[in-house]
Amino acid sequence: MPFKRYAVAALLASLAASAGATTTARAQGASKVRIAVVDLQKALNETEDGRAAKARLKSLFDERQKSLDAAQTKVQKMQDELKKQKDVLSQDALQKKVETYQQAVSNLQDQYVEYQRELSGKEGELTQKILERMRDILRRIGEKDGYTLILEKSEGGVVWVPSNLDLTDEVIQRYNALSKQNHWGAAKPSGTAGKGSSH
Numbered sequence: 384m385p386f387k388r389y390a391v392a393a394l395l396a397s398l399a400a401s402a403g404a405t406t407t408a409r410a411q412g413a414s415k416v417r418i419a420v421v422d423l424q425k426a427l428n429e430t431e432d433g434r435a436a437k438a439r440l441k442s443l444f445d446e447r448q449k450s451l452d453a454a455q456t457k458v459q460k461m462q463d464e465l466k467k468q469k470d471v472l473s474q475d476a477l478q479k480k481v482e483t484y485q486q487a488v489s490n491l492q493d494q495y496v497e498y499q500r501e502l503s504g505k506e507g508e509l510t511q512k513i514l515e516r517m518r519d520i521l522r523r524i525g526e527k528d529g530y531t532l533i534l535e536k537s538e539g540g541v542v543w544v545p546s547n548l549d550l551t552d553e554v555i556q557r558y559n560a561l562s563k564q565n566h567w568g569a570a571k572p573s574g575t576a577g578k579g580s581s582h
Contacts, residue, residue: 417529420544422536422551426517427510430558436509443505447498454494458487513558516567520557524550 427433461484469477521533533550534541561567 416531418532418534419525419528419530419548419550420534420536420541421521421549421554423514423517424537425551426554426558427513429555430513430562432513432558432562433510436513439509440502440506444502447502451491451495451498454487454491458484458491461487516561517554517558520554520561521550524553524557 428437461480465477465480465484468480472480524530525533536544536549536551
């Protein structure tokens with residue numbers, strides 16, 4: 384289940400503003416423009432915290448899908464019974480069954496919308512802190528290496544870029560290294576369990 388990109392876009396807009404301000408402050412006369420790219424979707428999926436968040440989301444999705452499937456099966460059985468009994472039931476009895484069926488369909492639709500809202504909220508909760516940490520890493524890279532602008536690879540209309548200007552792998556490596564060093568303290572992103580170091 385792919386992560387949504389709206390948070391990624393907001394993060395990059397903020398990062399671009401920060402990088403631009405830093406470069407302007409440092410500029411003395413005409414300076415060379417340096418632009419890099421990063422694939423934050425890939426970074427989210429390949430950092431250890433991102434994988435843990437994705438696993439939690441999938442677990443919640445599977446649980447809710449199972450509940451929806453059971454409710455849908457129940458509604459389908461009610462529909463089948465209505466088709467079989469519509470010619471033998473009295474008008475009042477048929478009307479009651481139709482109303483019960485319609486209420487079950489409405490409840491199923493409400494349940495679906497509620498689960499969609501829950502999953503969207505949980506996704507934002509699990510990924511927000513990871514994205515904030517990636518923004519900090521990118522800001523540090525931008526300041527240290529003198530980048531004027533860092534674009535999101537899949538959102539910025541980038542068709543091609545040399546591999547040395549793609550910061551994705553560096554962000555993943557730095558994030559995982561800092562996470563293993565407990566750089567951000569004990570409060571790790573929700574659903575993330577500490578793991579031993581591995582390369």
